[in-house]
Amino acid sequence: MPHRFIDALLSADIPVIAEIKARSSEGGDLLAHRSPQDIAARYDRAGAPCLSVVTGRWFGGGPQLLRDVAAATERPILRKDFITRRKHITESVELGASAVLVTAGLLPKATLPSLVSACLGSGLTPFVEVTEQAEVDLVPHPDKCVIAVNNKNIRNRERGGGELDRSLGLLPSLIATGTPCPVSASAIDSPATAARVLDAGFAGLLVGTALMRTTAPEDWVAALREARDSSAGGRTTGEAPHQILGGNP
Numbered sequence: 001m002p003h004r005f006i007d008a009l010l011s012a013d014i015p016v017i018a019e020i021k022a023r024s025s026e027g028g029d030l031l032a033h034r035s036p037q038d039i040a041a042r043y044d045r046a047g048a049p050c051l052s053v054v055t056g057r058w059f060g061g062g063p064q065l066l067r068d069v070a071a072a073t074e075r076p077i078l079r080k081d082f083i084t085r086r087k088h089i090t091e092s093v094e095l096g097a098s099a100v101l102v103t104a105g106l107l108p109k110a111t112l113p114s115l116v117s118a119c120l121g122s123g124l125t126p127f128v129e130v131t132e133q134a135e136v137d138l139v140p141h142p143d144k145c146v147i148a149v150n151n152k153n154i155r156n157r158e159r160g161g162g163e164l165d166r167s168l169g170l171l172p173s174l175i176a177t178g179t180p181c182p183v184s185a186s187a188i189d190s191p192a193t194a195a196r197v198l199d200a201g202f203a204g205l206l207v208g209t210a211l212m213r214t215t216a217p218e219d220w221v222a223a224l225r226e227a228r229d230s231s232a233g234g235r236t237t238g239e240a241p242h243q244i245l246g247g248n249p
C-alpha cells in the first residue's frame with residue numbers, strides 16, 4: 001500500500017502525526033513508566049491518523065520500540081531514525097513502518113535520490129525533512145513524498161527551541177514542488193500553535209514532546225479541533241488545506 005501514510009494524513013480532520021519517543025532532545029525521560037503500546041492506544045483514541053516512532057538511539061529508541069508500537073496499532077507509522085542505506089529501508093519494512101525519515105541536509109547529494117527511489121520501490125512513503133530552500137530544491141519525486149520542514153536543527157540533535165517561522169517561510173516553496181503533503185515538524189508546543197500552523201496551510205503536523213508530556217492526548221487534540229473550528233470562518237469548505245494560504249483570518 002504505497003500511499004497509506006499520505007492517504008491517512010490527508011483524509012484526517014485533525015492531521016496530526018503523533019510521535020512516540022523515549023527521550024527529549026535534552027535527554028529527559030518522556031515515557032514516564034508508560035508502555036509504548038499504551039501510548040499508541042492513547043494516540044489512537046485521541047484520533048491521530050498516523051504515528052511516528054523515533055528509533056534513533058540519541059532519543060533512547062531502538063528497533064523494538066517500533067515493533068511494539070506496530071503490534072499495538074493499525075495506524076500507518078513513520079520511522080524516525082538516521083536512514084542512510086538501503087538496508088535500513090528493508091529493515092523498516094520488516095519492523096512495520098509505512099514511511100521513513102529521509103533527512104535531506106545530512107545526506108550526500110547523490111544519496112538522496114537513490115534513498116527516495118528505494119523507499120518508493122519498497123512501498124514506503126519518503127518523509128523528507130528539510131530546513132532550507134536549497135534542500136527543498138533537491139527533493140526528488142516530490143509528488144510522492146511528504147516534505148516536512150523541521151523547525152529544530154538536527155545538526156545539534158534538536159536541542160534548543162524551534163523556529164516556526166522557518167515552516168511558515170518555506171511553505172510556498174514546499175507547495176510549489178507539487179508535494180501533496182507539506183508538513184511542519186518539531187517545536188509545536190500547544191494546540192494553539194498547532195492551529196496556527198494548520199491555518200497557515202500545512203496539510204499535516206508532527207508533534208512529539210508536547211504530546212508525550214501531556215497526560216491526556218485526547219484533550220490536546222480536542223483543544224486543537226476547537227481552535228480549528230473557531231477559525232474555520234476564514235476557510236472555504238472543500239479546499240485542500242494547503243490551497244489556503246495567508247494564515248489567520
Ligand SMILES: O=P(O)(O)OC[C@@H](O)[C@@H](O)c1c[nH]c2ccccc12
Pocket residue numbers: 019021054056059080081082101129150154158185186187188206207208209210
Ligand atoms: O518533540 P518535537 O519538538 O515535537 O519534535 C518531534 C520530531 O520532529 C523530532 O523528534 C525529530 C525531528 N527530526 C528528527 C530526526 C530524528 C529523530 C527525531 C527527530
